[in-house]
Amino acid sequence: MESIISAFKKVKDQTPLVQSITNYVVMNNTANALLSLGASPIMAHARSEMEDMVSIVGALVVNIGTLDEYWVESMLTAAKKAKSLQKPYVLDPVGAGATTYRNQTLTQLINCKPDIIRGNASEIMSLASVNIQTKGVDSTNTSDEALDAGKRLSNETGAVVCISGEVDYVILGEKIGKVKNGNPLMAKVTGMGCTASAIVGAFAAVEKDYFTATLAAMTVMGVAGDIAAEKAEGPGTLQLHFYDALYQLTPEKLEEKAITEIL
Numbered sequence: 001m002e003s004i005i006s007a008f009k010k011v012k013d014q015t016p017l018v019q020s021i022t023n024y025v026v027m028n029n030t031a032n033a034l035l036s037l038g039a040s041p042i043m044a045h046a047r048s049e050m051e052d053m054v055s056i057v058g059a060l061v062v063n064i065g066t067l068d069e070y071w072v073e074s075m076l077t078a079a080k081k082a083k084s085l086q087k088p089y090v091l092d093p094v095g096a097g098a099t100t101y102r103n104q105t106l107t108q109l110i111n112c113k114p115d116i117i118r119g120n121a122s123e124i125m126s127l128a129s130v131n132i133q134t135k136g137v138d139s140t141n142t143s144d145e146a147l148d149a150g151k152r153l154s155n156e157t158g159a160v161v162c163i164s165g166e167v168d169y170v171i172l173g174e175k176i177g178k179v180k181n182g183n184p185l186m187a188k189v190t191g192m193g194c195t196a197s198a199i200v201g202a203f204a205a206v207e208k209d210y211f212t213a214t215l216a217a218m219t220v221m222g223v224a225g226d227i228a229a230e231k232a233e234g235p236g237t238l239q240l241h242f243y244d245a246l247y248q249l250t251p252e253k254l255e256e257k258a259i260t261e262i263l
């Protein structure tokens with residue numbers, strides 16, 4: 001818990017700049033969530049500025065939600081640059097398993113060695129070559145069902161793997177963290193997972209232990225989701241209260257509400 005609180009304070013103190021190459025659906029949600037947390041967002045995908053942009057940011061988050069050929073080139077350029085500068089590269093494999101194009105693109109992006117991969121259970125199972133046809137961007141599996149796949153994916157790639165859902169798992173080799181915070185209403189707001197990945201990017205920008213950074217980010221997500229759900233009447237107000245909860249979150253409140261453990 002101490003290291004989670006310490007990472008949270010570092011985000012607040014350092015206002016890390018997080019670059020997202022993300023989908024059209026969530027650009028606004030994601031940018032607002034980073035601002036509420038105390039980080040600074042920049043959405044950018046033009047090929048001509050990729051190398052310059054990655055040079056000035058604290059972390060790169062690549063999200064394939066609404067990918068196309070032009071964007072994929074930018075994603076690969078940015079990922080390679082981030083690795084060459086030893087900056088954290090976070091991958092959100094939105095819709096993995098839904099189409100051949102997504103799978104082929106993910107193979108290329110994984111070859112660039114992401115430091116952290118955060119997806120829902122179906123996406124992680126698909127990446128670990130469990131033979132499932134995913135339905136789209138929403139999970140049809142539980143994180144418990146994906147745990148073995150997550151371990152395999154982490155071993156194969158060397159990345160920290162985060163499986164989100166009713167419980168979130170954070171895996172690095174033999175190490176497994178579990179976050180029980182969060183509320184089912186979160187899955188009724190589009191892009192909460194994309195937001196989680198962006199927040200993981202903010203933590204990885206300030207905390208070089210990426211396992212701790214990811215566990216801290218998912219704890220913050222879950223706690224903010226819990227606080228928001230206490231006030232929300234449905235998905236619309238959940239989204240708004242979620243920003244406010246992130247904005248008002250203190251180290252004390254985080255410690256009081258976190259249900260995070262190392263297995």
Ligand SMILES: Nc1ncnc2c1ncn2[C@@H]1O[C@H](COP(=O)(O)OP(=O)(O)OP(=O)(O)O)[C@@H](O)[C@H]1O
Nearest residue numbers: 120164165166182183184186187191192193194221
């Ligand atoms: N049933 C649930 N109970 C508690 N928390 C949940 C539940 N479902 C999702 N969450 C939380 O919502 C956030 C998003 O996780 P989710 O698995 O829904 O991502 P996702 O499917 O990638 O979302 P999207 O693709 O819409 O961005 C995580 O912080 C997760 O802990």
Ligand SMILES: Cc1ncsc1CCO
Nearest residue numbers: 023025065066094137191
């Ligand atoms: C709905 C949707 N479609 C592509 S990306 C996205 C946002 C949630 O992943």
Ligand SMILES: [Mg+2]
Nearest residue numbers: 094120193194
């Ligand atoms: Mg997702």
